[in-house]
Amino acid sequence: MSGGNSGRLRVEWTPGSDRLTGVCFCGAQRQADDPVEIWRWLLAHPDHYRQDPQAA
Numbered sequence: 001m002s003g004g005n006s007g008r009l010r011v012e013w014t015p016g017s018d019r020l021t022g023v024c025f026c027g028a029q030r031q032a033d034d035p036v037e038i039w040r041w042l043l044a045h046p047d048h049y050r051q052d053p054q055a056a
């Protein structure tokens with residue numbers, strides 16, 4: 001598990017809060033408190049990019 005093939009998508013937890021931040025390889029970010037929601041959003045890459053005009 002070295003290499004960067006799976007390093008495009010990241011989910012980061014903010015200490016002191018219940019918020020998780022998902023970061024897509026395209027640079028889009030989303031915050032949610034449910035890791036499942038974050039991952040579904042990340043894996044739906046084209047969708048999230050369209051549905052989030054604020055991510056520009």
Ligand SMILES: [Zn+2]
Pocket residue numbers: 024025026027028045046048049
């Ligand atoms: Zn993306």
